Amino acid sequence: MSSAPFYQTGTFAVGNRLLGPGEASVQSDPGRSNAITKGHRACQGCGEALGARCALDAALAATGGRVIAANATGCLEVFSTPFPESSWRLPWIHSLFGNAPAVATGIAAALRAQGRTDVRVVGQGGDGGTLDIGLGCLSGMFERGDDVLYICYDNEAYMNTGVQRSAATPPAARTATTEPVGGHPGNAFGQGKNLPLIAMAHEIPYVATATVAELRDLEHKVTRAMDFRGPRYIHVLVPCPLGWGSEPAKTIEIARLAKETGLFPVFEAEEGCVVASSPIRRLRPVEDYLRLQRRYAHLFGDDGRPDVIARLQRLANRNIERFGLLAQAGEDSGGDGRRDLLETLAASERGPQ
């Protein structure tokens, strides 16, 4: 991405009108593939629909339109294919909830046997299909070195079945199976599954995280992923207004806050090593992110849980340290008191636990 300090829309996005055709986004191209076309049944403000369209359009642009997609069961599958309608403008198969990576492997194997190596394979699913029920197949696909890009659209719970907890549900979040009752703070604090790191542990060629707040970054990462052969993994944070209890109009803002608080580190890794991380432009306290979502409403108000918020802040701070999310930012865009804020936030950790 350009490092030019454009700041026009409050998004830090570089407007396409300022870029040459070679640098403009795939989405700005009137000839883009439009992999998921209009008429699908996603909710207003669905992060997954947006993320999937941008990711697949970028994959199609990078391969001259030679992509086959294998999809896990989930929202993306259900809202896109109420037959006889289909939103997919690329060859697409849905088999089961837990087998999208293995189906993708089968497609890749068939293409290899047929000598059609120009056609590339994308597997995709939500966090339940990827982190939970599909993890065995995904790990197998990674370990064998199959030529598949797998994209996880992470909205942090089983949204299609009515917002139940998954291994990606963050601590303290309310879901239908982690209700904040009887003093419980919603989902328990635990390790969870950090799938980007699990993918890196397989030492696959390329792993990246992204959010729908920075679609140009997502496009870049998908395009970059198509430069590699072998297993690749991209984990995209996609806010879900229904499951998170957020305003549909705030999907992008919330995704951006996930990154700007440090709760969702955005980075790239090759062969198991982090090679780049996206700096936090303006560090924000996790509270700013949490307050926009009713799944965290029980943490606020008279019976609020400042102790739980402090623990969440500590998780964000740990990400900032671990992925160097502020160190890089400090050099190219100074002076809005980020260091001071970090110290304040660090102090909040020492507050009530």
Next chain:
Amino acid sequence: MASQVEGSLAVARTVACCRPQVICAYPITPQTHIVEGLSRMVAAGELAPCEFVNVESEFAAMSVAIGASATGSRAYTATASQGLLYMAEALFNAAGLGLPIVMTVANRAIGAPINIWNDHSDAMALRDCGWVQLYATSNQEAADMHVQAFRLAEQCSLPVMVCMDGFVLTHAVEPLELPRRQEVDAYLPPFEPRQMLDPSDPVTIGALVGPEAFTEVRYLAHAKQMEALDAIPVLAGEFESSFGRPSGGLLGRYRCEDAETVVVALGSVFGTLEEAIDERRARDERIGAIAVKTFRPFPLEELRAGLAGARRVVVLERAFSVGRGGIVSGDVHAAVAGSEIAIHTVVAGLGGRAITRASLHALLDDLEEGRLAELEFLDLRRDVVERELQRGREQGRPGPHAENILRELGIVAAGPV
């Protein structure tokens, strides 16, 4: 010319002649020798272009086969027992999508108690998953059925399971005629997929179907199996004229002419049954046997015709429906509905217990003398079972059945004492 070969290797060599393009493999006894054989052939380049994928589970094996088949490649895998059940969800899916995958099932019992030996509990548990199920009576037939299976699968756009008895067939070495590649090429045309994932002609496969169309789509699955019912004898006939030996088909009949008693069975026990029948025929008993070689789709009318002259039928089953009894016998009842034929279900050979000629004779003697109940378990140690049931009634925590019975028998090996 016949050569001495193990059943598994015969299947591997035959599958190799069918030019599979994607083979996915996960080890499970007693199927392993088949994919080991194929693995060597793929590594040696004998099957090129063919991809051999070592997967992490049977669920993945069937899923890889689904992806490969949907992309227009001929896909094959093999499994057994727990592995078949582990891929159950994907089996229904492959059938629902109409993908012509061929799979060998080296039939083996299902735990608990865990048991690696032969019966039909695995395939019978999946009889309604939409796959064609063929049961080989011999290793020659097992090998030959695979050639027919690929042709049938691709012609009807249906997945086909070739069931062969674990160990009894898979590990038996005997002289077999193996199909040659040129012969197979003449019989089995290249795979022309009915649907295919291709960027030049994008299609959506596996979409959501609601109540407005689900019944019709499911009915089509049934209709296609009915088409397969017509196709199977035709393909078996063509196989016989191409390869010079009969193999497969819907039913196998042995000395059924004028038979008053007919034993219906599936799989390798048919060989033992033929010998027992020869011995009884020598004593002027009017007895014959029918092998159900195609169990799904079920050849109802052919079986009705085959049993038309019988007065008594024994259905010999290597699996049963717990809480009910026979599985195949339900279909046999349907075939002879309205007739006066008496049907006995005999559950036999569970978990590898040998079905001997002596046991068969004892069973047929009981039948002759009117001592055979409607549902029997061959060679069942009723005394042992009764004592275990008694322990359960008398003791608060009698412990696990399997361990109690082994302790009582004083053995750890299978088989009646």
